[in-house]
Amino acid sequence: MTKAISEHPIDLCDIRFTAGISIIIPTYQEAANIPYILKRIDTLRQARDLTLEVLFMDDDSRDGSVEAVAAAGFDWARIIVRKADRGLSPAVIEGFEAARYPVLICMDCDLSHPPEAIPNLVLGLHSSQQFVIGSRYVPGGSTDDDWGFFRWFNSFVATVLARPLTAVRDPMSGFFAMRKSDFDAARDLNPVGYKVALELIVKCSFENVGEVPIHFTDRQHGESKLTLIEQLKYIQHLRRLYMHKFSGMMYLLQFLFVGASGVVVNLAVLSLLVLVGLPEWFCLAAGIGVSLCTNFLLNRRFTFSYARREPVLRQFLGFVSASLLGLVVNYAVALSLRMNVLEDGPFALQLAALAGIAAGMGFNFLGARYLVFRKRFVRR
Ligand SMILES: Nc1nc2c(ncn2[C@@H]2O[C@H](COP(=O)(O)OP(=O)(O)OP(=O)(O)O)[C@@H](O)[C@H]2O)c(=O)[nH]1
Ligand SMILES: [Mg+2]
Incomplete structure (x- = not known):
């Protein structure tokens, strides 16, 4: 069962009472984006009086990312430099393991995912959803206008192939929230490639998945790491998930x-x-x-x-x-x-x-x- 929060108004409790939020950001050569994303998270943190930590899970970028986190001077932000088992999904999984708060958020560093939507994701968990996705494809969600046909088609095909696994409309999203306790109880996680949300939804057998509309902005700084090889790995990942589910x-x-x-x-x-x-x-x-x-x-x-x-x-x-x-x-x-x-x-x-x-x-x-x-x- 999936619900878009915009379609199902919830009892708005104040998320300040959440014991704390761990925001996990996988990074590879994102030094240029780190100051911007930290600034936006800090603005949100102050406006909503949030207890949070930010963990950049960096695959040894050596592009000044470590220095950028230090220069920002926030004691709630740190960077973990990984040298083994590289890749986006293992980085996220390791970040979730290292997180210290009961609510986990995963998001990209390139500002495609608006930090301002984090409260809505957390509210989804408060309203008993087990997994909440920042979604481009529910009413109110959108992408920048200049998505060419190929990019749109690519995303469409990837989503359709995942359809038998979940009814979620944007399972490819890298922006989502879940409880640390659910993550700790997850078994047999083995994500390859980029689709860590899909892996978690299937392997944790989440039934109650919510989707919060977001506007997905194209990256302004740095380069995309989504290569053809990563896209081929998706097929391998899908096969594993199909085997798991059916x-x-x-x-x-x-x-x-x-x-x-x-x-x-x-x-x-x-x-x-x-x-x-x-x-x-x-x-x-x-x-x-x-x-x-x-x-x-x-x-x-x-x-x-x-x-x-x-x-x-x-x-x-x-x-x-x-x-x-x-x-x-x-x-x-x-x-x-x-x-x-x-x-x-x-x-x-x-x-x-x-x-x-x-x-x-x-x-x-x-x-x-x-x-x-x-x-x-x-x-x-
Ligand atoms: N730790 C780690 N992070 C990665 C790796 N590949 C990508 N990332 C990060 O994962 C996030 C998503 O990667 P992007 O390159 O933006 O991929 P995308 O969002 O699918 O593609 P674009 O829309 O073109 O930006 C970014 O924060 C990247 O820095 C990796 O191998 N290891
Ligand atoms: Mg991106």
Whole structure:
């Protein structure tokens, strides 16, 4: 369930009574922005009489960021220079671990996220929301006008791909609030790339996620670090989150995906050998044999990747044996259809092979999932 605060007015308690707010800001070469963001946070702090700390989680930028924090002279702001496990998400996670107050805020350093919206995020937590996002895509939210088509499309596709994981409208946002106690209770966090909010929503199984409208301003100083590599990592991250949320279903889906690639391999090999003039019984068997090998390799690498450090030969023999029933079914169905039902006509042999594949697939999945790649085979 997600709610935009603007759509659901809440009982406005004064956030001064929040015991304290830890604002975590991941940074890489943001020296030029640090004085501005600290000034705006300080103005907010004084206006609302807030207890807060700011933690810059810096990946050893060496661009004067450390000096910029020191020069600002705020005893509530510090910078932690990280030298290992670099990356935006690990930096945020480490910052959350180091935070000392019960409310956590994450935001970018480039002033894209308005610090003035922090009270609204905190109020969301007060109104029993578990996670509150500063959102561009709820009523009242916006972005600067000069977002070109590519940037907009990019953000749109990324959001749509995350849709089965959460109904939140802006899960890509790097501006959000949550309780430290919820973070401390989170298990199995493993974010890659940029989408730390999505990781937390899925892994913490948050149901009650709020969205506060913000205006997202384009950065004025410094450069974007959102590279193509980071965007590709998002696909890897999504796959992990899908596995986490829909594990049983995802095994089957990926198995079917691999199976579909096996169909192509099977038909290609079979058709090639028919062209060469080899006997049909051999072509059918060779198509099955080659696709069996490619299916095994792909399932080992992707579908059941948790078991991919097991000895490959033993696993392959297991895969072949466990698939034997499926193979026999496949071959028997294909051959008998070819001899009794699909005797003539274009692609009769290929159609018979397809029916055999479908019948054998069910047996193969059960064998692979529960015998060959079953979890207790995996060494810890
Ligand atoms: N610690 C750390 N921070 C990072 C890293 N990459 C980016 N950041 C910070 O994460 C925040 C978001 O990065 P941006 O480069 O602004 O990415 P973006 O907001 O998606 O892209 P733009 O809209 O082009 O600014 C900024 O505060 C960056 O300094 C990193 O590898 N390590
Ligand atoms: Mg940015």
